[in-house]
Amino acid sequence: MDSEALRVTGLSGGYGAVQVIFGIDLTVRRGETVALCGPNGVGKSTLVRMISGLSRPSSGTVLLGGRDVTSVPGAKRVRMGLTTVIGQQAFGSLSVRDNLRMHTYPVPRHHERPDTAVDGALAVFPRLRARADQPASTLSGGERQMLVLAKTLIQRPDVLLIDEFSLGLAPVVVGGLLELIRRLAAAGVATLLIEQSVNVAMSVADRMLFMEHGTIIAEHTPAELRESPDLARRLVLGGHAQ
Known part of the structure; x- marks a missing residue:
């Protein structure tokens, strides 16, 4: 956990003339899980889009494993070891198996056959394996979240x-998915988790960052927040506690 897998420095930007985030600095080390918390509308999802390459920042840098990828398209960042999971997105008309097969295109960097990668991901999620030939549109919310997380086992992100x-x-369902994140961390994956529930974040994160008005206002460990419940409550509600 000594080496940085992700470093964001001075990242600013938004949508057109509307600036949403202001000078964000953060790091995530290999094997570390960092949670980013805060109320709706503070810029958390915008930050994820910029890190993943879906939006271009107006200033600042994004480094993956020490390589500057600020100007690298999102699709190429996937091939460089970055995977993004947003909500429960899936191709509803395709089967569970075909949804996973759609995510095998970056796999050649690991020299693994697509069908082998898909079978390996399904083996981790017995509920998905039992529904492998069903359309993704028939899955429950928890099963759809399993599906989008299963792609991480295929893409093997850094x-x-x-x-x-x-x-x-x-x-x-959340408990089972958190266990997968812990297993990925044990394998050396660096995870940045955007989470509304401070309790969920505290159960899995090594460090927790809190955003307000497009900036990071505080950093604490879960242990520190457990010792001060009032501080955690103020931070997650947008109160800038000192």
């Missing part, structure tokens, strides 16, 4: 970005 992780899912 850096994983997850946005809207636990939204609308039952606690038992």
Whole structure:
């Protein structure tokens, strides 16, 4: 966990003339899980889009494994080891298996056959394996979240970005998905987790960052926040506690 997998320095930008984030600095080391928390509308998802290459910042840099990828298109960042999970997105008309097969295009960097990669991902999620030939549109919310996380097992990222992780899912489903994140961290994957629930974030993160008005206002460990519940409550609601 000594080497940086992701470094963001002075990242600013937004949409057209509307600036959303202002001078963001953060790092995530290999094997580390960092949670980014804060109320809606503070710029968390915009930051994810800029790190993943879906939006271009007006200033600042994004480094993956020490390589500057600020101007690199999003698709190429995937081939360089960055995977992004946003919500429960899936191709509803395709089967579960075909959805996973769609994500095998970066796999040649690992020299693994697509069908082997898909079978390996399904083996981790028995519920998905039982529904492998069903359209993704027939899955429950928890199963769709399993599906989009299963692609990370295929792409084998060095850096994983997850946005809207636990939204609308039952606690038992969230618990199983958190265990997968822990397994990925144990394998050396660096994870930046965007999470509305501070309790969910505290259960898996090594460090927690809090955003307000497009900037990071605080950094704490889960242990520190457990010792000060009032501080955690103020931070997640947008209160700039000192």
